[in-house]
Amino acid sequence: MSNNLSSHFLLREDVTFLNHGSYGACPRPVFEAYQAWQLELEREPVEFLGRKPTENMRLPREILAKELGTTAENIVGVTNSTTGLNIVAQSLDLRPGDQILTTDHEYSALEKTWAYVARKTGAEIVVVKIPMPLETEAQFTDALLAGMTDRTRVLFLSHITSATALLFPIERAVAEARHRGILSIIDGAHAPGQIHLNLETLGADFYAGNCHKWMMAPKGSAFLYARPEVQNLLNPLVISHGWTTQSKDPGARGAFGNSPFVDEIEMQGTRDPAPWLAVPAALKFRAENDWWAITDHCSALARETAARVAEMTGLSPLSAEQFRAPQMAAMPIPECDPLEVRKILFERYGIEIPVHRWQNHHIARVSVQGYNSRPQMDKLISALGEIFGF
Ligand SMILES: Cc1ncc(COP(=O)(O)O)c(C=O)c1O
Structure with missing residues (x-):
């Protein structure tokens, strides 16, 4: 690593x-906050988990x-997002013949969930x-609208x-789903911290996102959002102290005084809440280091790198620029054994990067975060050049 920000990372x-x-x-400062929470828990577990659980958990939520x-x-x-999305998917009262409408770009764990x-x-x-x-945008929305039926x-x-590292323009499809009485469920695993999110403006019914990816919180921190009007459709995957037999309508109180939605999912037996408790430290770190400006810088470097690779390979990108994830680029590469290329990149060049096949495209997906630098991109491009003989 070779820029100043890299010294913050482990x-x-x-x-x-x-x-x-x-x-x-x-x-590092976020990781230290995470470890400090673990230590505090270990020093007085009854105080921490027994008497103050809801108090501790509320601040990160706020x-x-x-x-x-x-x-x-x-x-x-x-x-993690997978858990949040499973809570939703496994709660819904779906019947034979009902349709779940989705795309051919979804993440494999969630394809399995559905x-x-x-x-x-x-x-x-x-x-x-x-x-x-x-x-x-119309190509995307029209394809989804054409898939909506009275059974969706x-x-x-x-x-x-x-x-494919695409930023899908989901807004119009989500609004149309609401209009037609279709529940919208969004997998935002990569969105928080990479794009500015406003959940209420977006208006999806359910949205799960990771804090441990682009927000840079410790692993094991994520959130599930549910619109108040649809929270009563959900059941936790684990029934524990927070479960309520009372009303779950908007305004109702759960077993610990929060919304029933929060209490039922937050209380899941004994577990380590430290990653979640460190989310405020991650947000503080981002604010103190003006991370949205760094995101813009990373985004420019990701685009530049993708353009250089495209020029070298002659393979065009998967989308117009506005639909590419800010800090990731799925760069088409020539036909190859992706696992072998990934292995060579790691073992011969020390480069950690995913290489995979999606439909008929072979892809190297580069991520650019504040700790990355242009010389690292030069190294990647020269390694790809050597491997493919450009
Ligand atoms: C689109 C998408 N959804 C869901 C996930 C799963 O995230 P997690 O393992 O944190 O649940 C990932 C992981 O990379 C992802 O890319």
């Missing part, structure tokens, strides 16, 4: 780390809710092919896709 010096997208990386344009009663901490739900309920999964290259109950979309 990443290994001998690895060129271009894969922030998979699991994130946590800056601070994060403000960042995300909602209120603390509408979000709850979960371990396959599981479909098998249990008899609902049908309808996968819309998003036209590629994605050039206009759920619209499930990634906000930023995993394999």
Whole structure:
């Protein structure tokens, strides 16, 4: 690593780390706050977990809710986006013949979640092919609208896709779903910290996002948002002290005085809440270091790198610029064995970067975070050049 910001991170010096997208990386002060919470818990577990649990958990909800344009009663901490989305998917009262509308860009763990739900309920999964290259918002929305029928109950979309690193323009599709009485469920695993999110303006019914990726909180910190009007549709995956037999309508109180939605999901037996409790430290770190400006800088470097690779390979990008994730670029590379290329990049060049196949595209997905630098991009481009003989 070779810029000033890299000194904040704990990443290994001998690895060129271009894969922030998979699991994130946590800056040192945030990691220290996380460990301090663990120590405090260990020193008086009964005080921490027994007497003050809701008090401790509330502050991250309040601070994060403000960042995300909602209120603390509408979000709850979960371990990861997969968990948040499973809570929603496994709660809905779907019936045989109901349709779950989604795209051909979804993350594999969530494809499996919906396959599981479909098998249990008899609902049908309808996968819309998003036209590629994605050039206009209308291409995206029209494809989804064409897939909506009177049997569509759920619209499930990634906000930023995993394999293809696209920023989907989901707003109009979400609004149209609401208009038609279709529940919208958004997989925002990569969005918080990479784009400015306002959950209430977006208006999706359910939204799960990770704090441990681009917000740079410790691993195991994520949130689930639910609009007040649909919170009563949810059940926790684990029934524990927070479960309530009372009304779950908007305005009702849960077992610990929060919304029933929060209490039911927040209370899940004994667990380590430290990653969640360190979310305010991550937001503080970002604010103190003007991280949105750094995001802009990273975004420019990601675009420049993708353009240089495209020029070298002659392979065009998967979408117009405005639909690319700010800090990730899915760069088409020539046909290859992706696992082999990934292995060579790591073992021969010390570069950590995902290489995969998506449909008929072979892709190297570069992530650019504040600790990355242009010389690292030069190194990647020269390694790809050597491997593919450019
Ligand atoms: C689009 C998308 N959804 C969901 C996930 C899962 O995130 P997590 O493992 O934190 O639940 C990922 C992980 O990279 C992802 O890319």
